[in-house]
Every structure is written in C-alpha cells, then in structure tokens.
Amino acid sequence: MPELPEVETYRALATRALGRTIAAVEAPDAWFLKAGLRPDVVVSTLTGARFVADRRIGKLLLLDTDIGVVVGLRFGMTGRLLVDGIAAIARLEYAGARDNTTWDRFVVRFADGGDLRVRDPRRLGGVAFDPDESRLGVDALAVTPSQLSALLRGSTAPLKARLMDQTRLAGLGNLLTDETLWRAGLDPARPSGSLSGPERRRLHRHLRRTLTELSARGGSHTGDLHIARSRGACCPADGAPLDRRTVGGRTTYSCPVHQH
DNA sequence: ATTGTGGCCTGCCCGC
DNA sequence: TGCGGGCAGGCCACAA
Numbered sequence: 001m002p003e004l005p006e007v008e009t010y011r012a013l014a015t016r017a018l019g020r021t022i023a024a025v026e027a028p029d030a031w032f033l034k035a036g037l038r039p040d041v042v043v044s045t046l047t048g049a050r051f052v053a054d055r056r057i058g059k060l061l062l063l064d065t066d067i068g069v070v071v072g073l074r075f076g077m078t079g080r081l082l083v084d085g086i087a088a089i090a091r092l093e094y095a096g097a098r099d100n101t102t103w104d105r106f107v108v109r110f111a112d113g114g115d116l117r118v119r120d121p122r123r124l125g126g127v128a129f130d131p132d133e134s135r136l137g138v139d140a141l142a143v144t145p146s147q148l149s150a151l152l153r154g155s156t157a158p159l160k161a162r163l164m165d166q167t168r169l170a171g172l173g174n175l176l177t178d179e180t181l182w183r184a185g186l187d188p189a190r191p192s193g194s195l196s197g198p199e200r201r202r203l204h205r206h207l208r209r210t211l212t213e214l215s216a217r218g219g220s221h222t223g224d225l226h227i228a229r230s231r232g233a234c235c236p237a238d239g240a241p242l243d244r245r246t247v248g249g250r251t252t253y254s255c256p257v258h259q260h
Numbered sequence: 261a262t263t264g265t266g267g268c269c270t271g272c273c274c275g276c
Numbered sequence: 277t278g279c280g281g282g283c284a285g286g287c288c289a290c291a292a
Contacts, residue, residue, distance in 0.1 A: 001284085001286075001288090003286095019268065024284075031269090046290070059286080062267090073290065074286080074287080075286085076269085076285080076286055076287075077269095077284070077285045077286055077287095078269095078270085078271085078284095078285095083290090098263050120269095121269090121271060122268095122270045122271070122284090122285095123269050123270075123287085124268075124269060124270090124285075125284060155262085155263090156262085156263080157262075157263060157264090158263095161263080161264090164286090166286085166287085173285075173286070174284090174285060174286085176283095219292095248263095248264090249264075249265070249266090249285095250283080250286095251283090251285080
C-alpha cells in the first residue's frame with residue numbers, strides 16, 4: 001500500500017504535470033472529496049489553472065497551483081497516481097491486479113491532451129484543498145536522531161503506534177513499521193518511552209536504512225519480513241515462528257526471539 | 261492531552 | 277460452480 005516510498009514515487013511522477021494548463025477536471029465521486037470540498041467547486045477553481053510545484057509530507061502529496069490553492073492528494077491503501085497514462089507503480093499490494101477506469105476518483109485533464117488521475121478501488125484516499133500541513137509531524141525520511149528521541153520520550157503508547165502516529169512522524173504505515181522494528185530488534189509493543197539511548201539510535205539507523213533499501217527495491221511491500229511472512233511464518237533471521245498480534249490496532253508480525 | 265477503539269470502503273481469497 | 281464471510285489498513289470521529 002502507499003507508504004512513504006510509494007508516495008515519493010508519485011511525487012516524482014507528478015513533476016510531469018507541472019506548468020501545464022488545466023482544461024477540465026472530473027470529480028465523479030463526491031465522497032472522495034474531503035473537508036467539505038464540492039465537485040462543482042473543484043472543477044470551477046482548477047479549470048484554467050496550472051500546477052507549479054510538487055511536494056510531499058509523509059503520505060500526503062501536495063500540488064501547488066498558480067492561483068494559490070494547494071491540492072492535497074491522499075491514497076489510502078489502494079490509491080495510485082497516473083500521469084499521461086503512466087503509472088508510477090504498476091501494481092499495488094492489496095489493490096488487485098486489474099486496471100479499471102471506473103476506479104478513477106479524480107481526473108485533471110490538461111490542454112495538451114494529457115491527464116493526471118487518482119485511481120483508487122477502495123476509495124480510502126481523498127482530495128482536499130489547502131490541507132492543514134501543520135497537523136503532520138516531521139517526515140520519516142528527514143527525521144533526525146534527536147527528533148526521533150523527542151517524539152518517543154515520555155510516552156506509554158506502544159512503540160509501533162507512536163511511529164505510525166502521522167501527527168508526530170509522517171510517512172510510516174503498517175508494513176514499513178513492522179519491517180523497521182524487526183530489523184532493529186525491537187518489540188512493537190514496548191512502551192515508546194522505555195527505549196534506551198542506544199536503542200533509540202539503533203531504531204533511527206534502521207529506519208533510514210529500511211526506507212532507502214525498500215525504496216530501491218520497489219516499495220514498502222519488499223521488506224524481508226513481509227516476503228517471509230507470505231511464504232511461511234518463520235523469522236528470516238533466526239527461523240523462529242513469528243508472532244502475529246494486534247498492536248496499535250494493526251495486525252503486527254514480529255519475532256519473539258530477537259525483538260525485545 | 262494522550263491513548264485506545266470502531267467504522268468507513270471494496271477487491272480478493274478461502275471454505276463450503 | 278457460486279456464494280458468503282473474513283481480511284487487508286490509512287484515516288477520522290469519538291470514547292475513556
């Protein structure tokens with residue numbers, strides 16, 4: 001599903017859409033529009049405008065326009081971005097293999113004939129104008145060791161829940177978090193504030209490494225833990241049967257032997 | 261304020 | 277072969 005690496009790929013693809021005049025907008029699914037946005041408002045506002053910058057904070061893709069409005073795109077767990085018929089990601093975990101234009105929830109047509117579209121089978125994503133960027137924490141790709149320590153310190157919430165709290169750290173979803181904690185040898189259910197200094201530094205190191213490695217491999221579903229889980233239920237590191245639990249309200253896989 | 265829970269949405273997989 | 281229940285998780289509203 002779209003976590004930070006996928007949305008970063010979407011952002012790079014969206015660069016193709018910059019500077020092109022918007023000739024038409026289709027918002028066929030009013031439910032997909034968030035924060036009170038209405039289809040007629042989306043259409044009338046964006047028609048004639050142009051995107052001038054692409055940005056990303058965590059899993060939120062931001063497209064600045066030349067009229068001052070910022071278009072915020074969220075992709076939920078099955079949303080994909082296509083520009084000029086090019087998909088940033090061909091197939092998405094959990095999203096199904098088929099392509100279907102009836103899943104296009106938001107389409108921007110350019111005067112030159114191309115288009116930008118959000119294709120989301122399960123409709124868990126959304127489009128908003130001027131999303132509140134201050135509600136998102138520091139981006140997981142940019143977080144410093146001291147920032148990570150600060151957001152963990154003093155909290156009794158499970159480590160996994162804290163790392164997935166988008167208001168504190170933006171970009172990690174279920175798969176990336178499980179993979180990072182598995183690599184760092186940390187129990188997802190540990191109280192966040194219980195980590196020692198060395199453990200926090202270890203977590204930071206593995207967070208960075210996991211993000212860059214999985215991005216290079218092709219996405220948040222390419223982690224060693226995730227791949228192993230689909231084959232069997234044994235830890236790829238030490239062969240122990242993996243634990244399957246609910247932590248922070250999410251299905252969680254971890255190794256009882258090397259994660260503490 | 262912080263932490264926890266349930267519901268939204270729908271394609272797909274499994275068992276009958 | 278068809279059917280139905282359960283599952284997946286990002287995000288938000290709401291409860292404690």
